Amino acid sequence: MTDTSKVFVYPQDVSAFGFDWGRLALTVAPEVNGARRFSGGVVDLPSGQGHARHNHPGAEEIIFVISGNGEQMVEDEAGKPVVAKVGPGCTVFVPESRYHSTLNTGDGPMQLFVVYSPAGPELALRDLPDFRMLPPGT
Template identity: 90%
Template sequence: MLKGADGYFVYPKDVDAFGFDWGRLALTVAPEVNGAQRFSGGVVDLPSGQGHSRHNHPGAEEIIFVISGNGEQMVEDENGNPVMRKVGPGCTVYVPESRFHSTLNTGDGPMQLFVVYSPAGPELGLRELPDFRIIKAGT
């Protein structure tokens, strides 16, 4: 649980983030952060030209909301065919259960997303990636 706070109001800077070569994920809602049980989520920061490669979350749905920046989003359709779209601020992307997807920041500046996983937990698999590291809160 988040120390020194009630867990209801969480800023990304207040939690340890998952760091990768392509960006970072700060979980602001999760069982280990504030006791959320049915979903987890957080803020993803992608530098210009960066993104996360094609992957899926077996048994989980995902929502991706574009806060800022512009990019390309791929989501597989029900036949396994990639559906690619340009996305920008205000766009909500729904990723059905277990579907492959990827995001690329194609803009000149940073891209920020808010992601939600249901059920909670698939984000913990990111710890197994070879470029995973913890970025301490406040850095």
């Protein structure tokens, strides 16, 4: 049975992964609420910031733009980068193991909701040199 205190989760109520380019607050993950098949959370990108080209071997990703505007790159089947302007309401599907990157090109913050399936590829972010764990509420 699921602990109902972990069913409704706000990003400010969990620890977040902090980076020079922004932050990721996992609101759904095995370690947060026992999710087994996927993980996800809220990404905040300040104006002019974004995450570098990377991939998640063996995992698919969904990126939903909550607010702000940016450029999203997702490589096609041949490995060629495809770049599109994205804004609120846009859903981006990143196929398994594909390289991708996001850049906030707007004047204000950009907020995304990301989902990984299966759960776990976000844990590799802890190995990045600029990673820091941020306590809830920061």
